[in-house]
Amino acid sequence: MQILVFPNIFTALDKTGWPCGRTHVDPTTHPRPFDVFGGKIRRVVEKHDREDPDPKRRAELAKVDPRESRVRVLADVRLRAIPVELSQYIRERVASGDLIAADKQSALACGISSKSYHEPLVALEAAMQSLLADWRATHDPDDRPALSGHDLVMSGGEIKLAKREAKPRPVVEAEGTVPGEALDAAAAGLPTTLDTTSDPESVASPS
Numbered sequence: 017m018q019i020l021v022f023p024n025i026f027t028a029l030d031k032t033g034w035p036c037g038r039t040h041v042d043p044t045t046h047p048r049p050f051d052v053f054g055g056k057i058r059r060v061v062e063k064h065d066r067e068d069p070d071p072k073r074r075a076e077l078a079k080v081d082p083r084e085s086r087v088r089v090l091a092d093v094r095l096r097a098i099p100v101e102l103s104q105y106i107r108e109r110v111a112s113g114d115l116i117a118a119d120k121q122s123a124l125a126c127g128i129s130s131k132s133y134h135e136p137l138v139a140l141e142a143a144m145q146s147l148l149a150d151w152r153a154t155h156d157p158d159d160r161p162a163l164s165g166h167d168l169v170m171s172g173g174e175i176k177l178a179k180r181e182a183k184p185r186p187v188v189e190a191e192g193t194v195p196g197e198a199l200d201a202a203a204a205g206l207p208t209t210l211d212t213t214s215d216p217e218s219v220a221s222p223s
Contacts, residue, residue: 019125020097020118021106022136022175023054026143027114033151033161035144035177038093039114042105053100053115055093095140095175102126116140137175141168 027037038052097118100106102125109115110126116139117123123133134142144163151161166177 017102017125018099019102019106019122021053021100021110021122022095022097022116022118022140023052023093024114024116024140024143025093025095026140026147029147029151029161029163033159033163035147035163037114039109042101042103044105045101045103052093054096054098095136096173097136113139113143137168137170140175144168 023039025035025037027039028035030036038055041048041051041053106115107126110117110123110128116136117126117128117133118136120130120133124130148161148163155161163177165180167180168175169178170176
């Protein structure tokens with residue numbers, strides 16, 4: 017039986033505060049078990065070089081648990097519905113939130129009731145907001161995550177992250193005037209300005 021699932025990238029943030037969650041395909045049914053749902057591995061970077069020529073760094077690396085992953089995986093993932101063979105592995109990934117059921121039929125097949133099912137856009141938005149809340153709880157207020165200031169939008173069956181547009185707000189810098197009197201102030205030759213400051217949460221998306 018096949019079901020439809022969305023990958024959930026909002027299970028972790030990198031050091032800049034950008035989503036980096038990924039889920040590997042079912043190793044029991046997929047010919048390439050290290051592939052990721054909805055994307056591909058772009059780069060694998062060594063985290064620890066035990067052959068480092070510096071004796072100090074070698075001594076530090078010797079203390080690292082050998083069971084710890086020695087690589088950092090960078091992957092490109094697209095948020096779109098993916099058909100997949102239902103298995104115990106897939107059920108577990110959907111139950112954990114690593115994958116999101118794309119429709120009610122897929123959710124029911126994974127043991128999720130109709131009452132507990134949420135549309136992918138809603139479920140991913142909730143996961144994103146939870147990550148942002150965790151970041152703010154553990155970081156300095158001035159350390160804004162790169163994800164902040166972005167919204168999730170559905171486009172052609174794919175969910176995308178779009179930077180929130182700033183809304184210009186007219187401000188009048190003239191004594192005795194208010195924003196609604198901007199035209200009168202200008203006509204009277206008084207100084208006026210237009211404040212186009214971005215939303216306080218907006219930041220430039222990472223390159």
